[in-house]
Amino acid sequence: MTAVSRYPTECWLTPSAEVRPSPIEGLGLFATAEISRGDVVMRLGGRVIDDATLAGLTPPYSSLTVEDGVHLLIDPAHPVRYGNHSCDPNLWHDDSTTVVARRPVMPGEELSLDYATHSGVETWTMSCRCPSALCRGTVTGADWRLARLQSAYGDHWVTPLSRRIGPRRG
Numbered sequence: 001m002t003a004v005s006r007y008p009t010e011c012w013l014t015p016s017a018e019v020r021p022s023p024i025e026g027l028g029l030f031a032t033a034e035i036s037r038g039d040v041v042m043r044l045g046g047r048v049i050d051d052a053t054l055a056g057l058t059p060p061y062s063s064l065t066v067e068d069g070v071h072l073l074i075d076p077a078h079p080v081r082y083g084n085h086s087c088d089p090n091l092w093h094d095d096s097t098t099v100v101a102r103r104p105v106m107p108g109e110e111l112s113l114d115y116a117t118h119s120g121v122e123t124w125t126m127s128c129r130c131p132s133a134l135c136r137g138t139v140t141g142a143d144w145r146l147a148r149l150q151s152a153y154g155d156h157w158v159t160p161l162s163r164r165i166g167p168r169r170g
Contacts (some may be wrong), residue, residue: 009045012042017111019082029080029110033107035111037103043098049072051069054071061073062074064119065120066159072097085128085139087114088130089112090112092153093113117161118158
């Protein structure tokens with residue numbers, strides 16, 4: 001089986017979410033109904049690309065690492081691309097392409113994910129303006145190394161990051 005056939009090519013977003021203006025950044029995804037802890041909120045899919053192709057892209061774009069050196073480039077027309085980052089998110093990864101509610105989410109609440117849980121590019125960085133008291137100010141592709149995040153997120157990382165973290169767990 002090739003890398004291309006192993007990963008979904010299309011995204012899916014729960015009908016309990018919609019795109020609205022966001023206080024975090026531009027547009028965001030917001031719950032339109034209560035979402036229970038563990039409910040699937042989105043499934044990520046896209047075009048499989050390698051590190052060199054990813055490095056040649058001009059932001060903005062949305063991607064996630066699915067294997068070392070392999071990424072899914074999210075369709076820029078799909079609403080999942082409006083999922084904003086938070087350093088204390090209400091969503092997290094159930095597996096590399098499935099995102100679930102980390103805790104109950106109330107209607108009107110912005111849906112957020114810690115981008116560090118799905119970026120396997122060590123040199124990637126972005127400024128953060130999330131309203132969380134836990135805001136790191138800068139989010140990087142090396143944040144998986146932070147013991148605080150490893151403890152907070154447990155196994156809720158994309159597979160390649162879980163593999164990197166695995167030997168560090170006691």
